[in-house]
Amino acid sequence: MTDLGRRGLLGLGVVAALGACRPAESTGRAPTPKASPGAGDVRRDTAPLERRFTLLGRLSAAHWLDYPLGVDSRFSVPGPTDVRVVGIARLRAGKVAAIVKARRPAFRARVPNLVPHPLSGFMPPGATWVRSEAFDSEITRDAYDGAFYLDPDSDHVYFDTTNPTPAPGGGPS
Template identity: 40%
Template sequence: MGHTRVLAAGLAAFVSLAPLTSCASPDDGANASGRCSVRTDRAPLEKRFPLFGKPERAHWCGVVLGAGDARVPGPTDVRLAGVVVLAPGAFARVVRDLGAHPVAAAPERLPEEIVEFLPRGAGWRRSDRLDRSVSQGRYSGSFLVDTAHRAVLVDCVDPVPPAH
C-alpha cells in the first residue's frame, strides 16, 4: 500500500473514531486518576440517549480509561457513568424497551462520586434488550432501571449519538 493510501486510511480511522472521545474529556471533568467531577447538565445525555427524552435530573461523570499507559496509542476511551431520573413518558418508553423478563442487577464498580446519587432502596433491573435499544450496538454499555424512582443507571464506554 502506498504512503498516500496509508495516510488516507489513517486519517479516515481517526475521523471515524473522533466522536468516541466527544462524550467527555479531561476538560469535561474526567481525569487520569480514575476520579471524576460530577456533572448535572443534561444536554450531552439528551444527545447521546434520545430514548431518555428530557431528563428531570441527572448526576453523571466521565472517567478516562487507560490513562497514563503510553503503550496504548490512539483515541482515549471514556467511561460515562451516572444516574438519570426521567420524565414519566420517557420512563414508560424505557420500561417498554426493558421487556417482559428483566433480571435483577446490582451496580458494579461505579465511580464513588456517583454512588451517593443512587436512590435509596433502589431495585435495579436490566435486560440485553434495553442495552441494545439504547446503544443501538454502537458502543458497550449497560442501563439499569429502578421503577420506584423512574431512574436509569447509565454505565457505558464511548457513547455516541445514534445515527440518523
C-alpha cells in the first residue's frame, strides 16, 4: 500500500461524502406519499371530520381527502409533514342557514378555488357559497389554517384545511 498523503486522504473523504449523498436504492418497504390524490383516495367517513369541526355538528354525505403536502420530491427531508384535509359534506337541514344568520355581517360571497379534481363531481351545482374569516377562526380555534365555505341552499360545507387538530371534547354539538 502506498502512502496517500494529505491530499490523497482528503480526496478519498470527498469521494466517500459524495457517494453518501446519492439517492438511496429502493428497498420496496414503503411507497413514497403522493403529492396529489387520485379518485380512489376519496374518503366518506364523517367521524374524523366531526371531531375536528365540532361547530358544524353532525355531517352526512361527506367526500374528502387527506394527503401529505410537499413530499413529492426525492430530496425531501424526513420529519413532520403538513397534511391537507379538504372536502365537502352536508350539514343537518337548516344548520348552514342558522350559522350564517347568527353571523350574517361576517359572511361574504366567496367561491372555493383549487378544488381537487377527485372532489369536483361532489360539489353541489349552482351553489351560492359564502365565507367568513371570523367563522374560519372560530372553527379552527386559530390552531391551524382552514377555510370553510357554506351554501345555505343545499346545507353543504366545503372545507380546505392544513393540519386540522381535533377540538377539545372532540365531538359534534
